[in-house]
Amino acid sequence: METVVVAEGLEKTYGETVALSGASLSVERGEVFALIGPNGAGKTTLVRAMTGTTEPDAGSVRLLGDSPRTVDRNRLGVLPQAFSPPDRLTARELVSYYAGLYDGARDPDDVLADVGLLDAGRTWYEDLSGGQQRRVCVGSTLVNDPDVLFLDEPTTGIDPAGRRTVWRLIEELATAGTTVVLTTHDMVEAERLADRVGLLADGALVACGDPDDLVRTHGGESRLRIETDAEPSALDFLEQPVARAMEAGGGRRTLREDGALVVSGVEPAEIGRLVDTLEERGIEYTGLSWSEPDLEDVYLALADETERERTGDLEADEREGADATGDEAAGRAGETA
Numbered sequence: 378m379e380t381v382v383v384a385e386g387l388e389k390t391y392g393e394t395v396a397l398s399g400a401s402l403s404v405e406r407g408e409v410f411a412l413i414g415p416n417g418a419g420k421t422t423l424v425r426a427m428t429g430t431t432e433p434d435a436g437s438v439r440l441l442g443d444s445p446r447t448v449d450r451n452r453l454g455v456l457p458q459a460f461s462p463p464d465r466l467t468a469r470e471l472v473s474y475y476a477g478l479y480d481g482a483r484d485p486d487d488v489l490a491d492v493g494l495l496d497a498g499r500t501w502y503e504d505l506s507g508g509q510q511r512r513v514c515v516g517s518t519l520v521n522d523p524d525v526l527f528l529d530e531p532t533t534g535i536d537p538a539g540r541r542t543v544w545r546l547i548e549e550l551a552t553a554g555t556t557v558v559l560t561t562h563d564m565v566e567a568e569r570l571a572d573r574v575g576l577l578a579d580g581a582l583v584a585c586g587d588p589d590d591l592v593r594t595h596g597g598e599s600r601l602r603i604e605t606d607a608e609p610s611a612l613d614f615l616e617q618p619v620a621r622a623m624e625a626g627g628g629r630r631t632l633r634e635d636g637a638l639v640v641s642g643v644e645p646a647e648i649g650r651l652v653d654t655l656e657e658r659g660i661e662y663t664g665l666s667w668s669e670p671d672l673e674d675v676y677l678a679l680a681d682e683t684e685r686e687r688t689g690d691l692e693a694d695e696r697e698g699a700d701a702t703g704d705e706a707a708g709r710a711g712e713t714a
């Protein structure tokens with residue numbers, strides 16, 4: 378297995394803002410690695426540090442065994458989050474323009490076909506829809522048939538069909554051996570594409586692994602959602618029958634959420650009995666849905682945990698600050714005395 382990207386202990390601050398606080402990751406050849414995390418977590422800064430467009434304050438990056446500043450650019454494809462090509466070029470001219478930067482570049486029409494835009498080749502870039510523009514931008518990163526592809530939010534603004542075109546393309550590239558590092562806020566995208574997902578929070582990776590493993594470890598339990606207008610008190614009894622159904626006991630919770638009752642940890646085999654109980658009790662409901670935990674649950678659980686840790690730290694800092702202020706005040710009072 379060839380390790381293509383290695384980032385170790387990356388730190389980056391902008392004034393008072395800590396963008397990276399010791400981020401480390403490594404990506405193997407042919408792997409699709411998805412970086413997820415809240416706005417401002419540091420994903421773009423990490424991508425920029427890994428591709429040599431920003432210099433970290435501390436830490437190191439090896440990209441294809443080289444420094445990001447000196448690595449052979451012919452082997453890289455980079456789609457920045459904000460990418461504004463000239464408007465007064467057609468889609469085909471734009472791809473041709475980027476192809477012209479490389480020796481032996483791919484045929485622009487093949488690239489446009491890859492992103493499902495062969496028919497839009499003669500359309501001015503400015504006349505393309507936002508999603509089509511983003512797809513052309515994705516295409517422009519493929520002109521040199523890169524070994525490593527960094528895609529910062531590749532599918533933002535792309536409609537569901539176009540998104541699937543890009544997903545299939547990324548899957549094909551990875552199958553052919555291209556290493557892909559992408560950032561996304563779309564958990565379905567991360568779960569579908571990524572061999573490994575890294576959750577970035579406050580500039581560091583707080584979890585990293587196979588999406589299924591992350592879901593098993595952090596995703597929590599299945600959820601049964603019962604859409605009902607009934608008063609919460611009228612539904613209290615549900616806790617009991619469901620709770621009694623638990624063999625191991627403990628862990629199951631019933632919560633009110635947006636006009637629905639959400640029961641965690643219900644097995645599919647239990648649903649029939651639960652529905653019977655609802656009907657016996659004359660509880661009206663308009664819908665019932667059962668879902669297994671997914672990457673979004675992992676994201677929400679870990680982001681929440683990180684936020685609570687941070688808030689806890691802040692509260693502790695504030696308490697310490699208050700103590701220190703108190704000590705100082707006591708000291709000053711002592712001096713005065």
Ligand SMILES: Nc1ncnc2c1ncn2[C@@H]1O[C@H](COP(=O)(O)OP(=O)(O)OP(=O)(O)O)[C@@H](O)[C@H]1O
Nearest residue numbers: 391394395396414415416417418419420421422423
């Ligand atoms: N060039 C810059 N100058 C000043 N601050 C910056 C700069 N680049 C990033 N930051 C700050 O660093 C932090 C991390 O930003 P970054 O863009 O890496 O986050 P992100 O995870 O990509 O966010 P998003 O999901 O919104 O794209 C933010 O607080 C941002 O405001």
